[in-house]
Amino acid sequence: MATTESTGTEFTSDLGTLAGEEHAPPGIGPYRLAARRLRRNKVALAFGALFLLIVIICLLAPVYANHIAHTTPSANHLTDQIRIDGKLKDVVSESGIPTGPTWHGRFFLGADTNGRDVAVRLLYGGRNSLVIGFIATFITMVLATILGTAAGYFRGWIDAILSRVFDLLWAYPVYILGIALGVSLAVGGLNLGVTQLKGNSLGVPAVIIGFIYVPYVAKPIRGQVLGLRSREFVDAARAMGQGHTRIMFGEIIPNVTSTIIVFIPLIIANAILTEAGLSYLGAGVQDPNPSWGTMISDGIRLIPSAIHLTLVPGMMLVLCVLGINVFGDGVRDAMDPRAKVRIEH
């Protein structure tokens, strides 16, 4: 089960206090101080750069597909032939075995069973994984911030209800809940009132993953808000006649921003990983949309003859998650060296 650990002080994010650990020159704000700390963490920066590189490469997927591979991620080339070193070769043999890496523009990493270009699908798959990761993180952070703040600020029955809902969601293993939602929404899609997501839309796994991780962020925020709500500056705002909404958005939330920032890379990493897991199990991205998870799943039956179909997307997934995770740890250390924020399954 996922747990979120905090220090005894519940992930204090009063950066002004923390800044006292390191005697900052006068006039340096907490965020500049955090940035200075992050710059000194070369390992974190290197992995952040790795993640950024993967993001850029994946964003360039259409350029690669159109100008180098000359295909699309779902175009089948089952009966096509390619010329390699002057010799014509079937993309997929008559007995159904796809070509391996050509190390040329077309089929650089070979073809899959449907004769689709693996390199193109890898980049588009990465794009899809990243898009889902970012959207899911946005959904998680927005919902968790609002709900966690409301629970901690109002306390009483609102807190009781929201906290029990968080507990309920938390009690379900992430993948079981994700599969249950993914499978049920894959056929009928998701009606959100104002808009409807079709079953094969990337929005479906993004919403599911975003929803699943809300308690993992909302609960620490709630804990922090419980402490903040009785602080002097909140009392002062209340004495000045400010309403609840203004106090929450004007006084409380700015003071939990560091927590939110620290959680963002961690949630992105977990969302990408969860998407891959759900897609691998058939409950995430739906064919013919590629994703690293579906590519690993599709490649399994060809392991004896084409192990790269499984290994390449797997390695991309590892590098991507490793990059954002290590960078996220660096951000956490920079923002709050005493905090131990971690999301575990």
Next chain:
Amino acid sequence: MHKTVTGATALAVAGALALGVAACGGGSSSSSNSGSSGGSGGKTSGSGSSGTSGSGGGHVTVVQGTAPDYLDPQEGYTTQAANAMWISYTPLYTYAHKAGQAGGQVIPGLAQDYPQITDGGKKYTMTLRQGLKFSDGKAVKASDFPFTVQRVLKVKWGGSSFITAYIKGAADYAGGKAKDISGITADDSTGKITVELTQAYGAFLNVLAFPNMGLVPTGSPMKTVTTDPLPSGVGPYMVKNIVPNRSYDIVRNPKWTDTTIPGIPAGHVDLTVKIASNTQTEAEQVLNNSADVFDWGDQIPPSLMPQVQSQAGDRFKKVPSLSTYYFFMNTQNKPFNNQQAREAVITALDRRALSRLNGGNFIETCWFLPAGMVGHPSSPCPYGDPKGKPNLAKAKQLVQQSGMAGTEVTVWGQNRDPRKEFTAYYTDLLNKIGFKAKQKVIADTQYFPTIGNLKLHPQTGFADWNQDFPNPSDFYLLLDKNTIQTTNNENPGEVQDPHIQSELAYLNKVPASKLQSAASRWAALDQYTAKKAYSAVYGQDVKPMFYSNKIDFSKVIFHPLFGTDYTSLQLK
């Protein structure tokens, strides 16, 4: 029959996905070893590996890539279901336990002899054998036959139209207008059974020989039974210990001997059928001898074929089957209610591509009636050579002319290799020629019940058919207006063509013994069907015979209708 559904830390998880799958795919032998040694019923068995040796006993493990659609004897309609049913529920007539064409011969089952056919082919009179008992010890009565037919209709078997279209009063019973089927009478004291038809049907003896017509005792539940105990039957085997979508046992009926019914042998071994997660695992288990029988409804993955041929060439063989693989197109809804739109699909279809997805195990064809079936046309295909390059440009032009360009199409597919890949290819093809297609792939066991739900009106998708009996009318069930029903609909294209209906009205009356005399008319009908582009037919399957080295390969009977005949399996 049968549609072949046959059927820690973040990093650690990432690592598992990246690398661990190799163990998942490649290292299945260890898990399957342990899995196959238990049997779901808790007996000591374990594939051929631990069974009693010799021709008189033992236990084997069958692996199937998908579960039977139903194990209920009156409702199962996939090859996986039929494999178990035809040896556990004997009908009045059944098929010879022989390979090749001889296996298509109907022999008396629970009936003493062949029926007396009178009244211009509209009345069948039969007598039940004496002294038969169900596997639970109850005596078999003639009245169990009308009960069984009623049960077939109550559970809405997919082939119900074979009954409702021909047996007098069956349609009224199915529609709730009658309490019993007026065309069937049975006398328990004499064992005499008569069946009156509304019209002569040349293949009616084959209808009586459907495994679904295997007798069950009067009083069995009038609803689908999916778990133990199934209704008892009469046959050399019994199905028990069902773990849905995981496993079931097919064990010998201790009361059955080779002489109980001539021509229906007692089996040599008990079987545990296990549902494998995918065909790769399934094939690997048989290759490394941790399971014994590969499901004939599945295909060995292309990547494993070189290994199978080099390491297990003496226990593997390909057998052409009488089957048709096609994409149905719903003729009542956009865009395929337009003939030009359907022609476009067939013109663009690259059957060579689909054959490659099937590991090269297709005979590319455009005809609905497969080669080897009476009536298979020998003329050129109307929309291009099935073995040649398709004409994409013409297909695009046809889509434009049809006015259906840009129409949204949902392509239904089954989550099972290589059918999932067929669906991906087909979806891409539809997009290439001008439709706006997206695919919807659903769990293999749910696929046919889903597309068979008439309310859904699926636009297009994967379909296949393996012969139920050696008669072209079996294949034309799929294009017969009368087979359209609310659930388990076998005509998802909702084809309702007056010419087909009028031809079937004539051709279905031709007695099985005179089938050759109608061959040219069947061929003309098949040419008409192809010309109207009702289905995008692409191949006739070549089936695998693949067993572990514990099985005596020389003794295995590969039946033309039921594939591996489990009664013929013997350990070396």
